Amino acid sequence: MSSKHIETEAIRTQIERSQFLEHSNPLFLTSSYVFEDAEDMRTSFADEKQRNIYSRYSNPNTSEFIEKICLMEGAERGYAFASGMSAVFSTFAALLNADDHVISSRSIFGSTQTLFNNILPKWNISVSSFKIDELDTIESLIQPNTKLIYAESPTNPAVDILDLKRIGDIAKKHNIIFIVDNCFATPYLQQPIKFGANLVIHSATKLIDGQGRVLGGVTVGTSDLIQKIYLFARNTGPALSPFNAWILSKSLETLPVRVDKHCDNALKVATFLEAHDKVNFVKYPFLKSHPQYELAKQQMKLGGNVVAFEIKGGIDAGRNFLNSIKLLSLSANLGDTRSIVTHPASTTHAKLPEEDRLQTGITGGLIRVSVGLEHTEDIINDLKQALEN
Numbered sequence: 001m002s003s004k005h006i007e008t009e010a011i012r013t014q015i016e017r018s019q020f021l022e023h024s025n026p027l028f029l030t031s032s033y034v035f036e037d038a039e040d041m042r043t044s045f046a047d048e049k050q051r052n053i054y055s056r057y058s059n060p061n062t063s064e065f066i067e068k069i070c071l072m073e074g075a076e077r078g079y080a081f082a083s084g085m086s087a088v089f090s091t092f093a094a095l096l097n098a099d100d101h102v103i104s105s106r107s108i109f110g111s112t113q114t115l116f117n118n119i120l121p122k123w124n125i126s127v128s129s130f131k132i133d134e135l136d137t138i139e140s141l142i143q144p145n146t147k148l149i150y151a152e153s154p155t156n157p158a159v160d161i162l163d164l165k166r167i168g169d170i171a172k173k174h175n176i177i178f179i180v181d182n183c184f185a186t187p188y189l190q191q192p193i194k195f196g197a198n199l200v201i202h203s204a205t206k207l208i209d210g211q212g213r214v215l216g217g218v219t220v221g222t223s224d225l226i227q228k229i230y231l232f233a234r235n236t237g238p239a240l241s242p243f244n245a246w247i248l249s250k251s252l253e254t255l256p257v258r259v260d261k262h263c264d265n266a267l268k269v270a271t272f273l274e275a276h277d278k279v280n281f282v283k284y285p286f287l288k289s290h291p292q293y294e295l296a297k298q299q300m301k302l303g304g305n306v307v308a309f310e311i312k313g314g315i316d317a318g319r320n321f322l323n324s325i326k327l328l329s330l331s332a333n334l335g336d337t338r339s340i341v342t343h344p345a346s347t348t349h350a351k352l353p354e355e356d357r358l359q360t361g362i363t364g365g366l367i368r369v370s371v372g373l374e375h376t377e378d379i380i381n382d383l384k385q386a387l388e389n
Contacts, residue, residue: 006188009071010252015064027246028060057234061245065204068252070220072187073200078220079230080240084183084203085111087217087238089119091201092148094232095177095225098123100147105162107132107155107360109181110348131359132160133291138170146174152181153192153299157344157368158361159184159283159308161292164299168196177225183207183335188259189301198222204248206335207305210258211251214244258337258373262305265379266371270307272380278387280310280365306334307369308361311387315364318343322367324386327378334370339379342368 014025033052035041043049052058066078081087092115096102104116106129116127128141132155149171153162164180171178179199180192186207192200199221202208209216217240219229233239240248263286270284282289285296286303296303311317321343322330328339332348342348344362357363371379 006072007256010068010255013064013068013071014249015060015067025061025064025246025249028055028242030059030242031055055242056237056239059239059242059245061242061249062240065216065240065245065249065252066218066220068249069187069202069218072191072252073182073220074191074193075200075220076223077226078218079226079233080204080245081217081219081233081238082240082244083215084201084205084217087201087203087219088112088181089115090233090236090238091179091199091219091229092120093236094229096120096123096125096147098125099145100125101143101145102127102148102150103138103141103146103176104129104150105132105152105155106130106356107158107160108150108152109156109183110352112150112181113352132162135163135166135170138167139174142174142176146176148177148179150179150181152184153190154184154285154296154304154306155360156184157306157308157342157348157366159285159290159304159306159368160361161285161290161296161299163292163295164192164195164197168192171198172196184304184306185300186255186259186304188256189263189304190299193221195299199225205333207259207262208255208335209248209251210255210335210337212331212333212336212338214247216240216244216248259305260302261373262335262371263302265373265376266305266307266369267303268376269369269371269379269383270303270309273307273309273383276384276387278312280312283308283361305371307371309367309369310363311365311367313365315343315345318365318367319346320389321386324389325382326385327374327382328369334368336370337373339372339374339382340370341383342370344368 062080177198180197182200183203201219204216270287274282284307331340
């Protein structure tokens, strides 16, 4: 029986126990599976029965992980990938044909932007972009060959919020597939399918794992679209490994309690930064000064663990700030138990032209903090000394 509570679904959802009646699910480290006889093998390969054939197609560990994400997101079906970007690319590749058109928010992850700029054009797939505060332009960008609308909310790294229902209504009106990258929010804080998304993508490497251990990605949504993604992935091989799936499925058991603490710490960090005289502005969804604060409260349960702020002094001040950090980690990852600071303009987004960076809110002095689970005072004290140095 479904509990309808995410916290319980994340803990109690598991595949059928083996003959050993284990309490915690075991690892299924097998590349393939055996068949009872020729007819069992024939019907299995003819898709006349649902069963494991080869771990590139499915595996008990990946199936459990996918089922949990589907229950938490309110999705019908899903497929798990070796990384978040594998999920993003495979989803695009499965659904797009040569000469198709995509509409995307300009504020998206740098590697996704690289797909749009450098990879998809190989197949003459074009992309039109809209600013996060200009959703009224989306309909004007629609072409006869528009297949997808793509967005992140909150955005990476500027932590802006998009009106998912508004975009979902536009996509439904024009019969266009709406895909949301829900990585920053996790299925615990936000379920984009409620607002009209057809597919939801996660980099499970981030908060879903939560401890910086493994890579993983997942796409969930309607059965018809996932079937296309499954067939593409089954034949191209981007499957999540059973070991990583086992880690991620166990991680989901603690996702709600971890994210609650992440969000509590992040709000305290954002409040501290907003009052500091060396900070121009702070962006955190549940900070009342956030431009989309009311929208964030409607779409999200809490504000997430990422805080963006602009330090006075531009790009050089940003670099100096990173060099002054003592406790927090300098890393490109996020969603870890350990707090992480990044200076996008000189690292993750340095290859983008300055004009493109500014249009997505990435100024020279922008700092992204992935707030971890350390004691809040220790996080704040390190940020404070780095700002003062």
